[in-house]
Amino acid sequence: MTRRFKSYSIAEFQAFINTLSIRRKITHLQIHHTWKPRKTDYRGEATIASMWQYHTNTRGWRDIGQHFTVSPDGLIWDGRSLELDPAGISGHNKGGIMFEMIGNFDQGEETLEGKQLDAIIAAVRVLLQKFNLTEKDIVFHREYSPKSCPGTGITKQWFLNEVQSRKIQELSDQSYVNAPQWKKSAIDWLYKERLISSEDWKKQIESSLPLWAEALVLRRIFEKIKLGRTPF
Ligand SMILES: [Zn+2]
Known part of the structure; x- marks a missing residue:
């Protein structure tokens, strides 16, 4: 048995979030990379479903860990109910909305770029605005854990600059x-x-x-x- 997942374009994601009301208080956004699957492993919905299988069957979680998965083709896939805290950063999940970016973004591996970069930055910006958060509320997994997640190839400053500079572009x-x-x-x-x-x-x-x-x-x-x- 498997579960279906729905994908959004940036515009669809914005429309979906704008109409959303959730009871849980949102305090931060978590940014992760999958490491495995890599970008080159991506096969559409089947890839999201296999993460769900792994999280529920192997790890025994109640659902897929992340709320959203951003794929190399620039789609934003849904996931865990937004009324639930994510399973993202041990001890630091309360109030979080969790993004997984498909890929291994450690240095010398794959690169976060193109449509996938556009989608994650746009999605982050939509949620910051929706929940009245600032760039300070963007959390990288490695800030609370010895992991490299979301990849040693991505510096926090670069990521925040992308969020900030695209805001200026809108203006x-x-x-x-x-x-x-x-x-x-x-x-x-x-x-x-x-x-x-x-x-x-x-x-x-x-x-x-x-x-x-x-x-x-x-x-x-x-x-x-x-x-x-x-x-x-
Ligand atoms: Zn992570």
């Missing part, structure tokens, strides 16, 4: 590109402090912040202060 419409440096750095700061979002940007913040945007930012500052979270 890269003409009005941002053409804005003087002082406006860009003000916009970047507002974005970093989560006082504006890419959604706001899509609603046309244009080359300067119009009155409605200033009002929105002020309201969010007051809301943050009310909640005891000073934005400064």
Whole structure:
């Protein structure tokens, strides 16, 4: 007997997450590589099902360990129920959402690149936004364990730079590109402090912040202060 798995494109994943409501409190995102299977072993759903077999039959877990698996073709596969903590990092699973990236990303082995890199970064960004998390809430397995996971070929700084730089790309419409440096750095700061979002940007913040945007930012500052979270 096997279990079926569903795959999402980046756009489908975003739509799915946007409509999702889960009761568990999410505090961090875990990043892992599978090590084995390697990228070259990937055979679509059968590869996810074989991990499920291994986790449930051999290891005796209640389900596959990870919530999502990102495959070399850039698909995001579903997995363990999001209402359950993952089986990812011994002693550090509470509140986690766990990603496995198919591949062996140790130095000299395989490379995280192309569609797979696009998919993991996009998925991470969608979840950070959804659960009001920051880059500080991204956890590599090896930070809590003597393993190399998600691979010695991936540095944390490089990964965080990808998350950050793609955020800037979202802002890269003409009005941002053409804005003087002082406006860009003000916009970047507002974005970093989560006082504006890419959604706001899509609603046309244009080359300067119009009155409605200033009002929105002020309201969010007051809301943050009310909640005891000073934005400064
Ligand atoms: Zn791991």
